Amino acid sequence: xxxxVQSPRYKIIEKKQxxxxxxxxxxxxxxxxxxxxxxxxxPELLIRYENEEAVDDSQLPKDRFSAERLKGVDxxxxxxxAELGDSAVYLCAxxxxxxxxxxxxxxxxxxxxxx
Amino acid sequence: xxxxxxxxxxxxxxxxxxxxxxxxxxxYSPAYLQWYRQDPGRGPVFLLLIRENExxxxxxxxxxxxxxxxxxxxxxxxxxxPADSATYLCALDLGGSNYKLTFGKGTLLTVNP
Numbered sequence: 001x002x003x004x005v006q007s008p009r010y011k012i013i014e015k016k017q018x019x020x021x022x023x024x025x026x027x028x029x030x031x032x033x034x035x036x037x038x039x040x041x042x043p044e045l046l047i048r049y050e051n052e053e054a055v056d057d058s059q060l061p062k063d064r065f066s067a068e069r070l071k072g073v074d075x076x077x078x079x080x081x082a083e084l085g086d087s088a089v090y091l092c093a094x095x096x097x098x099x100x101x102x103x104x105x106x107x108x109x110x111x112x113x114x115x
Numbered sequence: 116x117x118x119x120x121x122x123x124x125x126x127x128x129x130x131x132x133x134x135x136x137x138x139x140x141x142x143y144s145p146a147y148l149q150w151y152r153q154d155p156g157r158g159p160v161f162l163l164l165i166r167e168n169e170x171x172x173x174x175x176x177x178x179x180x181x182x183x184x185x186x187x188x189x190x191x192x193x194x195x196x197p198a199d200s201a202t203y204l205c206a207l208d209l210g211g212s213n214y215k216l217t218f219g220k221g222t223l224l225t226v227n228p
Contacts, residue, residue: 004158040124042204042218043159056215091158101147101166101208102216106158 002026004107006092012113018080021110025073025094032069033104034077035091043091043106049075050097079112087114117142119219121205127225134192136222138205141186143217147208148181148188152201153221159204163190195226 005024013019025032030051035043046065048056051072060067064083069075079086089111093104122137138148146167151159165172165181165188172179178191192199202223206216 040220042119042206042220043216044218045215048215093158101149101164103149103161103164104159104216105161108156109158111156 006107016081023092029094031095033093037089121219125223136190138188145207149206151204
């Protein structure tokens with residue numbers, strides 16, 4: 001079974017430029033998450049999708065961040081314009097959503113550097 | 116305010132010893148508590164889940180305890196090996212329809228040969 005796929009793995013941009021990250025979850029997982037992880041910190045949730053619906057986007061900075069999950073499979077997270085403080089690792093995760101807790105499967109992440 | 120604390124940022128132990136990592140929380144009532152392992156440049160990998168009504172759970176050399184009175188979970192790796200060196204994250208899961216994990220900062224474990 002293929003894991004969660006993310007691309008690109010690394011991205012370097014100048015501030016004020018736009019950037020987009022792509023995620024393909026594990027097949028059959030209806031729940032998809034985007035997290036931000038700063039160095040030395042745990043992942044922090046940005047947005048959660050159930051199929052194509054964003055059911056929790058309370059932590060997403062909506063002035064510059066946007067996300068979509070068309071057709072309830074792949075997802076894209078966008079930042080426009082990027083700021084220096086956006087430098088971090090952006091993780092995508094998916095979950096089969098069982099009754100036995102919310103075990104999540106993470107992709108390798110995209111490391112963003114904003115210069 | 117809600118808080119999750121993992122006992123230390125870094126823990127160094129000798130190969131063969133038991134590593135014990137601590138996760139404390141305040142102002143949460145988690146239905147589950149999960150532990151993940153994260154290697155450099157990779158995403159977290161699920162290790163163990165323990166329910167609020169379970170005291171202990173084991174998987175091979177791993178053991179997790181969960182004390183809802185103390186609001187604490189302990190994560191043990193017995194007979195530790197250098198390959199166990201990684202960052203270990205605890206995560207609280209409130210359960211129900213609120214499918215959301217809240218992660219601690221993690222503890223970097225180094226097992227010296």
